[in-house]
Amino acid sequence: MLTDYLPHYRIRLRTERLELRLPDLDDLVALADQAAGGVHGPDFMPFVVPWTDAEPVERGRATILWQLRAIASSTPENWAMPFVVVHDGQVIGMQEVTAREFKVTREATTGSWLGLPHHGQGFGTEMRAAVLALIFDGLGGDYALSASFDGNGPSAGVSRKLGYQADGIEHKTLGDVRRIDRRWRLDRAGWEAHRTHEVAVEGLDAAALAMLGLDAPPA
Template sequence: MRSDFSKLWPPFGLRLSCGPIELSAIRDSDLLELVDAAADIHPDSLRPFPENWAGLPADARAATLARKYWAQRSSFSPNDWQLSLVVRLDGQIVGVQGAEAKAFPALRTPDTYSWLARGVQGRGVGTLMRQIICSFLFDELGATAVTSGAYDDNPASIAVSKKVGYVPNGRRLELRDGVAAAHTKFILHPSNFVRPPLPVEIHGADQFRAYLGLQMCDPGAAPQPAETCVDDAR
């Protein structure tokens, strides 16, 4: 019986690692441990997300996370995708690092997002997991820029963005639990990217690029939409 689910959904074949941290696509077998990790993300006084899913009772939080990640899987397309990767620190699930993009083959500007269990915050994990996914987006997918954002009263997220090399890129009001809150956008270009101190190891990128309709035109070149890479022998 076939057991390689990456044949059905290529993101399952992704594995990004650097030092003690590994990122991989969320599988159903990860969900219960992920829900436990999400039980203590932030104090009640902080609201880092548009909706306070982390503050829900355990059963509601579990159902919300499961629906969220299942929906991302089922709606994934080259022109509109969300890729949430489970974060493991020394093998233990501690959070999620993700990226999302619309019209990626044309715009090449994905947006990053994340959450991290409070017990491992303040130890450089948030910075390293962001560096890992940005390495993947720039080096394997050919992103021309990467964006992120944070509410102005979330200094930890803002600090991570600045450490990785993002710069402010506008400020506006966005809804948070139905109330307007100041939100700052950040943008990262390859020239400003602060890479991690150790190499990032990436597995499964070829299959993922093919799933997005991208391919390497020349060795060492940025990936391009498949239709723009024409073999001279044709």
């Protein structure tokens, strides 16, 4: 079985409405379909790399290749878990968690997107809450990090709702335009104070933890 070789594929995050899991090939096709259908409006680019500025088939292809690269290049010291987000049996988007030297830093970074038909229904908050439970409860993390460009009100709103605090800015470029990327940081106390979703973390056994550079579950 795949999980004999990639045990982190056993990990499942379940909320009231959602399941998050690492994608199989069918999941990748469904995720590509969401990307091809669009993930944001035409007037604002929310990504540092403007991968959505392409024809539908190219967006879908880029999605599949990016997910495969993220999984294939992960190591215990520098890992990525690009979960697909499933609602009522349908893949609706993706929620990524990445970390470098997590065993030492105890911090991880999240990023996400949803297919356009699934915006405005609270899924963004719920899927971020799912991976925060993984970071803090499952892996014993101390901090979760995120970022959003100025003008990305929905992403910033999710961060504020879940207890993140502003953590400075960076300047990024899109073509010849300078943009402000606002960093967000959530510590354990802030997460505990803003928990609004029950999350079940499944499959996080010793073999899966080893894939993420950890020797044992948190105390």
